[in-house]
Amino acid sequence: MSQAVHQHTGYTEKDYENLPADIRAELVDGQLYDMAAPSRLHQELLNALNYMIYHYLHTKNARCRIYPAPFAVKLSDDSQTIVEPDLCIICDPKKLTEKGCSGAPDWIIEIVSPGNPEHDYIDKLRLYKNAGVREYWIVDPQRERIFVYYWEQEKFEVEMYTFQDTVKVNIYEDLQIDFKNLDLF
Numbered sequence: 628m629s630q631a632v633h634q635h636t637g638y639t640e641k642d643y644e645n646l647p648a649d650i651r652a653e654l655v656d657g658q659l660y661d662m663a664a665p666s667r668l669h670q671e672l673l674n675a676l677n678y679m680i681y682h683y684l685h686t687k688n689a690r691c692r693i694y695p696a697p698f699a700v701k702l703s704d705d706s707q708t709i710v711e712p713d714l715c716i717i718c719d720p721k722k723l724t725e726k727g728c729s730g731a732p733d734w735i736i737e738i739v740s741p742g743n744p745e746h747d748y749i750d751k752l753r754l755y756k757n758a759g760v761r762e763y764w765i766v767d768p769q770r771e772r773i774f775v776y777y778w779e780q781e782k783f784e785v786e787m788y789t790f791q792d793t794v795k796v797n798i799y800e801d802l803q804i805d806f807k808n809l810d811l812f
Contacts, residue, residue: 640706643699644726651697655750657707668768668811669738673713675809676736676766680716683802691718691733699727700735702758710754713738713766716798731759734798739767752776762798773806 636657643654651662665673677695684691696711715732717723722730735755737747747765755763756778765774771790777783777797788794788806796802 638707640701640709643709651711653711654707654709655754660746662711663740663742665738665740666768669713669740671811672738672766672768672809675811676804677714679804679809680714680802683799684716689718690720691716692720692723694728700732701727701729702731702754702760708754710751712736712751731755731761733760734762734764734796735760736764736766739765739769741769744769748774762796764794 638654638657638659640654642659643652646652646659652659653662654660673695677693680693683689684693693714693716696713698715699709699711700715701709712732712735714736715728716734717728718733719730722728722732735751737751739747744767752763752765756776759778761778763776765776767773773788773790773792773794775784775786775788775794775797777785779797784797790806790809792807793803793805796804
C-alpha cells in the first residue's frame with residue numbers, strides 16, 4: 628500500500644466494490660488506499676509461504692483455508708474498512724462469502740512494502756488486534772525480520788525472528804516455517 632487514492636474520507640464498502648477492475652485498493656477507516664504492485668521478492672515470499680501453509684493444511688485435512696491477495700476481508704460490521712492481506716487463513720467456513728471473508732481471519736501474514744511500512748506495523752496491527760485476529764505476522768524482506776503477534780484468551784505475545792530462523796505458528800501445535808530454507812531466488 629502506498630498512498631491514499633483520494634484525499635477524502637467517508638468512503639464505504641459500496642465505494643470499494645464499485646472501484647474499476649484495474650484498481651487495487653484497501654479501505655481503512657473510510658479512506659481508500661492505492662495498493663502498489665508488489666516487488667519480485669514480495670511475490671517469492673508470498674508464493675513460498677502460501678505453498679508451505681497450503682501443503683500443511685491439506686496434509687492435515689484441516690478445515691482451515693488459505694487465501695492469497697487479492698482477497699477482500701471485511702474485518703467487522705464496519706462498512707468503512709476492507710483490507711486485502713497478503714495471506715489469510717480462515718478456519719470458520721461461515722466467514723467465507725462470494726466476495727471474500729466477513730469477519731476476522733484466524734491468521735494473517737503481511738509482507739511489508741517499502742513504500743509505507745508503518746501501515747503494516749501500526750495501522751493493520753491495530754485493526755487486526757481489535758477485530759480478533761488470533762495471529763498476525765509481519766514479514767519484512769528489507770530488514771529480513773518476521774514479527775509474530777499472537778493474541779489468545781486475553782494473552783498477548785510478540786516475538787521477533789530473522790530470515791535465518793524457524794518460526795513456530797502459534798495457532799497450530801505442529802507447524803513451523805523455516806525461513807532459511809524458503810525457496811527464494
